[in-house]
Amino acid sequence: MLMATGALTGAKALSAASLNTSSGRDTASRKLIVTGGHPGDPEYGCGGTIARLTSLGHKVTLLYLNNGAWQQISAATRISEAKKACAILGADSRYAGQVNGNAIVDNAHYEEFKKLIEAENPDAVFTHWPIDNHADHRAIANLTYEAWKQLNQRFSLYYYEVSDGDDTNQFPAPTHYVDITTVEDKKQAACYAHASQDPKYFFALQDTVAQFRGLQCRSKRAEAFLLQLGSATDVLRSLQIVLSG
Numbered sequence: 001m002l003m004a005t006g007a008l009t010g011a012k013a014l015s016a017a018s019l020n021t022s023s024g025r026d027t028a029s030r031k032l033i034v035t036g037g038h039p040g041d042p043e044y045g046c047g048g049t050i051a052r053l054t055s056l057g058h059k060v061t062l063l064y065l066n067n068g069a070w071q072q073i074s075a076a077t078r079i080s081e082a083k084k085a086c087a088i089l090g091a092d093s094r095y096a097g098q099v100n101g102n103a104i105v106d107n108a109h110y111e112e113f114k115k116l117i118e119a120e121n122p123d124a125v126f127t128h129w130p131i132d133n134h135a136d137h138r139a140i141a142n143l144t145y146e147a148w149k150q151l152n153q154r155f156s157l158y159y160y161e162v163s164d165g166d167d168t169n170q171f172p173a174p175t176h177y178v179d180i181t182t183v184e185d186k187k188q189a190a191c192y193a194h195a196s197q198d199p200k201y202f203f204a205l206q207d208t209v210a211q212f213r214g215l216q217c218r219s220k221r222a223e224a225f226l227l228q229l230g231s232a233t234d235v236l237r238s239l240q241i242v243l244s245g
């Protein structure tokens, strides 16, 4: 059940001291994870939001299902690009150890992925929208959802969109919009850090999505999210970087 901000209970409850009473902003440092099929996915889908969160002092980890090695492009290249992108966004990176283009979703991998998430003890997790043309994206959305369920839905779970039409399909009406206008350059630099992945084409596509989402919430550029019903909290909204929705 979705509980109203301020009515939270348990270990993740906000203490009175964590609220700046003049602005009402929740200033407690939070731990957020963005899961993605490949290096680059979290940056394209949520790079602006990640930059805004880390600039407010929150800790963000980008958790990739695999290292992105493919044909002539080595794991070392992809990992080094991801490291650069994360440094630009002020985030950390982790890998779930699967193989690009060969995602496995079974009980053993559900368990392994749940343990990874549990050890990080996040306040919120972002993942791909599960209807996606890339099997690796669908896989990590599935693994993330199962971890959320097995961990008693205790963290906020959000879906993000990436390369709409190419990857994400049928993304529903968003519940949250984050204005990324002021961090647009950082997002672009993080996406372009993935130089082996044709950023000219893919960033232009994602930027069109950001402009469309901006139109919907009266900003220049925005990222849109969908909160999973049943999340015990809505951390993004409590941090007051959500515009509307």
Ligand SMILES: [Zn+2]
Residues within 6 Å of the ligand: 037, 038, 041, 134, 137
């Ligand atoms: Zn991908």
